[in-house]
Amino acid sequence: MKAPTFRYHRPSSRTEALKLLSAMPSARILAGGQSLLPMLNFRVAFPDDVIDINRIADLAGIEATSDAIVIGAMTRQRALEKSPLIATHLPLMAEAIAQIGHYATRGRGTIGGSLCHLDPAAELPxxxxxxxxxxxxxxxxxxxxxxxxDFPAGLLTPSLAEGEMLTAIEFPVWRPGHGSAFVEFARRHGDFAIVACGVLVELSPNGTIARIAIAIGGLAPTPFRLTAAEKLLTGRQPDTTALVEAARTTQEIDPLDDPQAPASYRRRLAPAIVRRALATALERCSLGAA
Amino acid sequence: MTASRIDIALTVNGVPCKGAAEPRTNLADFLRHDLALTGTHVGCEHGSCGACTIIVDGVVTRSCLMLAAQADGAAVETIEGLSQGDKLHPLQQAFWERHGLQCGFCTPGILMTLTAYLREDPSPDAETLRDVLSGNLCRCTGYQNIVTAALDAAARMREGVAA
Structure with a gap:
């Protein structure tokens, strides 16, 4: 279909964009357009005003600080995919990026757009x-x-008040030698995942898990941390029993049910995806020095 | 800028073009209806099929997922710019010789996707090409000949056949 009628605004600076946004609180921000344009073309979004932030130069970029990587909201997914900084310091993101849509959508799709659209199965959240x-x-x-x-407020709903815009995201870096894995299952390559799991892990010198983060997408209306499994694994030897127990904590989640996959399918799939992600991240992890 | 028509000046395949479009007009429709460049095809209008893929300022782009107004000042490349007169681009020549198309609806999008990708990576393997082309739906060929043709074209382009 064709998009509904709207007014188009193209600010050239952040200040100008924020001023427009405060004057038009119901406006939609146009970043890479890989979610908003389909929503306009499907006529599920009917904004009166669209604010195109593609010409604001200082909203894109990847910078390293002493303990984090800071990424501008308008940084294209393809730029992240090709960035040596991301490959070195955020290997979880590097692995996830290759699974977002397709080569031809990552060229324009942005990290800020993905976080603010907040599809339950999107990789970057x-x-x-x-x-x-x-x-x-x-x-x-x-x-x-x-x-x-604290950012996801509900299905496809970020915690952004009227007049607010995401401008940058800071990713604290994990210790060199940490293990990571991003595993998802989709019916076809490039589709939204039915269930996705991202794992970060650090091991102690004695082989027990010193620190772990497990994040899940696709299973619930918003992405979430599997805190029960993180607690259960911290300080333990990562043997098969531990991993199976950790993966089983997904059964406490009430899964999404949609035409792509029934809840019963997601409930079966989730522990398998989590177990695979845990095992892969552990394989990639070196024993810690601390 | 309001809901009235917006003036758009851009280059398409190196040629300066001008037009005007409503804010809601996407770039694919602008190319087809206003500039009469109907080589860019429109399939799904939500970024899934890849038929409308073009190159904007060097970046591979779904032209159905970009507003015409956003292309003001841009350098756009479309399928019409690939051949030089009667001389086919190596990708077009290889697709012809290797039967990389049947109905041809998806072909402009596939050729523009490959044109952009081969500039970044002139020596891809078959697996990489399948990943790159996963965003271009072809319901005729089964992709075997598309991948063969793309590998063939990449080899010719590396040997310096005029691109």
Missing amino acids: VVALAHDATLRIENAAGAREVAMA
């Missing part, structure tokens, strides 16, 4: 949750920071 990322959110009056854990 899962990565941001696993890393305990911090989101920088701005409005015309100033800026605030929000933990990724």
